[in-house]
Amino acid sequence: MDGIIFPSGxxxxxxxxxxxLAHGGYGALEKALKGSPEAVLKEVSDSGLxxxxxxxxxxxxxxxxxAECTEQPHYVVLNGGEDEPGSKKDRLLMENAPHLVLExxxxxAYAVQAPKAYLYINQNYKAATESMLGAMAEAKKxxxxxxxxxxxxxxxxxLHQPAPPNYVAxxxxxxxxVLEGKEPKPREKxxxxxxxxxxxxxxxxxxxxxxxxxxxxVTKGAQWYRGFGTAxxxxxxxxxxxxxxxRPGIYELPFGVPLRTLLEECGGGxxxxxxxxxxxxxxxxxxxxxxxxxxxxxxxxxxxxxxxxIGCGVVRFLTDGQCIVEETLKIAEFFSRESCDQCPACRMxxxxxxxxxxxxxxxxxxxxxxxxxxxxxxxxxxxxxxxLINMPGPPIESAFKLFPDDFQAHLTTGRCPTA
Amino acid sequence: xxxxxxxxxxxxxxxxxxxEIMKELEKQVGEKDLKDVEVKSYMCFGACQExxxxxxxxxxxxxxxxxKEDVNDIVAHLSGGPDVKRLDKIDSSLKDLIYQLxxxxxx
Numbered sequence: 001m002d003g004i005i006f007p008s009g010x011x012x013x014x015x016x017x018x019x020x021l022a023h024g025g026y027g028a029l030e031k032a033l034k035g036s037p038e039a040v041l042k043e044v045s046d047s048g049l050x051x052x053x054x055x056x057x058x059x060x061x062x063x064x065x066x067a068e069c070t071e072q073p074h075y076v077v078l079n080g081g082e083d084e085p086g087s088k089k090d091r092l093l094m095e096n097a098p099h100l101v102l103e104x105x106x107x108x109a110y111a112v113q114a115p116k117a118y119l120y121i122n123q124n125y126k127a128a129t130e131s132m133l134g135a136m137a138e139a140k141k142x143x144x145x146x147x148x149x150x151x152x153x154x155x156x157x158x159l160h161q162p163a164p165p166n167y168v169a170x171x172x173x174x175x176x177x178v179l180e181g182k183e184p185k186p187r188e189k190x191x192x193x194x195x196x197x198x199x200x201x202x203x204x205x206x207x208x209x210x211x212x213x214x215x216x217x218v219t220k221g222a223q224w225y226r227g228f229g230t231a232x233x234x235x236x237x238x239x240x241x242x243x244x245x246x247r248p249g250i251y252e253l254p255f256g257v258p259l260r261t262l263l264e265e266c267g268g269g270x271x272x273x274x275x276x277x278x279x280x281x282x283x284x285x286x287x288x289x290x291x292x293x294x295x296x297x298x299x300x301x302x303x304x305x306x307x308x309x310i311g312c313g314v315v316r317f318l319t320d321g322q323c324i325v326e327e328t329l330k331i332a333e334f335f336s337r338e339s340c341d342q343c344p345a346c347r348m349x350x351x352x353x354x355x356x357x358x359x360x361x362x363x364x365x366x367x368x369x370x371x372x373x374x375x376x377x378x379x380x381x382x383x384x385x386x387x388l389i390n391m392p393g394p395p396i397e398s399a400f401k402l403f404p405d406d407f408q409a410h411l412t413t414g415r416c417p418t419a
Numbered sequence: 420x421x422x423x424x425x426x427x428x429x430x431x432x433x434x435x436x437x438x439e440i441m442k443e444l445e446k447q448v449g450e451k452d453l454k455d456v457e458v459k460s461y462m463c464f465g466a467c468q469e470x471x472x473x474x475x476x477x478x479x480x481x482x483x484x485x486x487k488e489d490v491n492d493i494v495a496h497l498s499g500g501p502d503v504k505r506l507d508k509i510d511s512s513l514k515d516l517i518y519q520l521x522x523x524x525x526x
Contacts, residue, residue: 345465347430348429348463348464348465348467349465351429351462351463352462352520352525355462355525356520356525359524359525365524366524368519368522368523369523369524369525372519372520372525375516375519376516379465379512379516
């Protein structure tokens with residue numbers, strides 16, 4: 001299947017500067033510099049590109065907000081703080097296509113007229129960091145960034161910043177805190193980074209995969225980009241599949257392709273030919289879906305209408321032998337562990353959900369215990385600085401709604417009926 | 420009646436001295452030989468800004484912003500004295516949520 005980022009839809013091999021140039025690399029930058037920053041912004045806006053880090057916000061709109069701010073200077077941050085369980089797309093992109101990512105960063109900086117850009121990369125991603133630093137050096141030498149880029153009036157400095165290896169450090173305002181030399185703790189919003197980000201200045205913070213789309217959008221145009229995907233979700237998405245399928249890996253697919261294609265054609269089906277019990281289509285914070293949704297198109301709108309979310313494209317397939325109560329408890333424990341402990345409501349909610357679910361899992365609790373899950377979630381909804389407080393809700397509530405008998409059996413016997 | 424005296428030991432309450440308050444409570448409960456009272460730590464009541472927080476259960480008395488000098492009055496309540504009304508300042512919706520959790524055995 002054709003991709004935008006990976007022509008064959010999967011990672012081929014690492015692309016150094018020579019290989020990148022042979023495939024038209026930095027052609028987008030040359031084209032962009034001949035036109036105005038507004039022209040780049042318009043192309044990105046017209047393409048309908050959405051953020052690939054999880055929230056799916058329109059990228060062109062976000063960049064335009066920064067570009068239009070009169071406050072100077074503007075900044076660009078490449079958010080490579082990826083730490084979502086099972087997600088490996090940003091790491092593999094930086095490792096294998098560092099110049100594509102870098103050209104995306106440079107184009108974004110030109111579009112928002114930022115004289116400085118930061119590459120914020122998970123510090124545990126050694127190979128990705130090395131690859132990006134190598135690409136930075138090659139690109140600097142070739143005049144793709146620095147003083148008077150390719151003889152134009154555009155100046156750009158690019159710096160690297162290691163990101164702490166935890167989940168919250170990937171949140172955009174937590175990234176800004178790290179860049180300011182502080183702890184990775186999210187800020188209260190508004191203001192949003194687009195208007196008041198790094199050192200209070202307008203900052204475009206974008207995910208790695210998002211920016212990797214920019215070179216092709218600028219080179220081939222918004223209409224070409226819209227030839228992939230759906231009207232609501234144009235383009236492609238890189239999905240991460242893990243050990244629950246025969247062929248784990250990352251697969252780039254146009255938005256709107258059915259889940260079944262990802263599972264069967266890309267992943268080679270469920271590992272060990274077990275039968276499917278539930279699907280979690282967008283990482284640990286997404287709601288579970290039943291196997292009957294296997295023909296659901298993978299795009300933002302369709303997945304949302306089915307009651308879940310596409311997140312950053314980590315798709316999990318649970319099989320009949322897996323205990324949904326235990327899986328839900330693991331998710332609750334993850335969010336409790338990753339809460340930065342800054343907001344009291346988040347701390348209380350994530351701790352409480354783990355305590356309740358442990359009681360359910362171990363059995364012998366009261367019937368009313370199950371009702372407390374949604375009460376705790378509803379009480380704390382939206383009370384944190386960042387979205388983490390809202391994340392345990394969808395998986396926990398959907399698991400309970402779709403598999404009430406499993407929860408009931410656990411509560412009564414302390415064992416899973418399907419295990 | 421048996422009473423569990425739950426003392427929050429989460430970050431905010433601790434930073435405001437809840438460990439010392441818990442020790443003082445244990446000391447005074449021991450000195451008064453209140454055999455029906457168990458002093459126990461609790462993970463969080465979700466009222467961190469109002470902490471340190473103490474909840475008496477099943478009596479359902481919630482004392483917030485407790486200081487070491489308030490412990491005498493709380494122990495007097497535990498000994499059959501009146502409620503410490505000046506420390507009762509938590510919103511009823513949060514009280515309802517936490518009391519329901521305690522009623523279902525979430526300790």
